[in-house]
Amino acid sequence: MAAAGGPDSRRGTPRRRLTVVSGPSGVGKSSVVGQLRKLNPDIYFSVSVTTRPPRPGEVDGEHYHFIDRATFDRMVAGGELLEHAQFAGNWYGTPRQPVERALAEGRPAVLEIELQGARQVRAAMPEACLVMLMPPSWDELVGRLTARGTEQQDAVEARLAEAERELAAAGEFDARVVNADVREAAEQLLDLMDQDFK
Ligand SMILES: Nc1ncnc2c1ncn2[C@@H]1O[C@H](COP(=O)(O)OP(=O)(O)OP(=O)(O)O)[C@@H](O)[C@H]1O
Ligand SMILES: Nc1nc2c(ncn2[C@@H]2O[C@H](COP(=O)(O)O)[C@@H](O)[C@H]2O)c(=O)[nH]1
Secondary structure: OOOOOOOOOOOOOOOOOOOEEEOOOOOOOOHHHHHHHHOOOOOOOOOOOEEOOOOOOOOOOEEEEEEHHHHHHHHHHHOOEEEEEEEEEEEEEEEHHHHHHHHHHHOOOOEEOOOHEEEEEEHHHOOEEEEEOOOOOHHHHHHHHHHOOOOOHHHHHHHHHHHHHHHHHHOOOOEEOOOOEEEEEHHHHHHHHHHOOO
């Protein structure tokens, strides 16, 4: 017999839906989404395009599609991006087609994007579930971003300025998850994906 709410609503196989994971830079979005990927390989995880140069260890097509500004502008003009935004000096966007294909196939999909993009998804797809990942404290956020060591000090400061704006918008989200522990935060995300609250 199917679980209450339909055959795809049991734990481990979330409902067909789009989930947006947002939150300040350094809060741990990639870490938590990476854990979510291990917990449920059936979920589609969007690979964004960006004009940001790759960090050491980042793989083109896996962490991002690294593209130049002219290509990015062409994609925007061609309507190829579900949402896009400039963040701390670089451009980012979600390729539309793979997300729409995954949802049409009944696969749940996850986007890991910043606040402006989350707002665009909210406007375009009101049924999407928007989750903000929160740091346990401001000092912990600063510590994580600094200790990651991927940005120069001026870029860290630009990201922290954005972080203040992002945290101030937490009330716009359907749910907030505090990332004190990566595994626990991923479990909470999976629980949210399994709820039918819209
Ligand atoms: N729960 C946690 N406890 C301690 N450290 C964590 C936790 N989650 C993530 N981190 C660490 O914090 C740093 C930032 O994490 P991560 O890169 O996943 O953040 P992010 O939100 O994806 O950042 P960005 O938006 O800049 O890409 C990393 O060094 C990561 O290992
Ligand atoms: N609006 C979008 N934001 C995105 C997208 N892909 C990533 N991001 C967010 O940008 C910042 C910075 O990322 P980083 O990899 O340079 O640290 C972070 O908040 C990401 O979540 C996207 O497609 N659209």
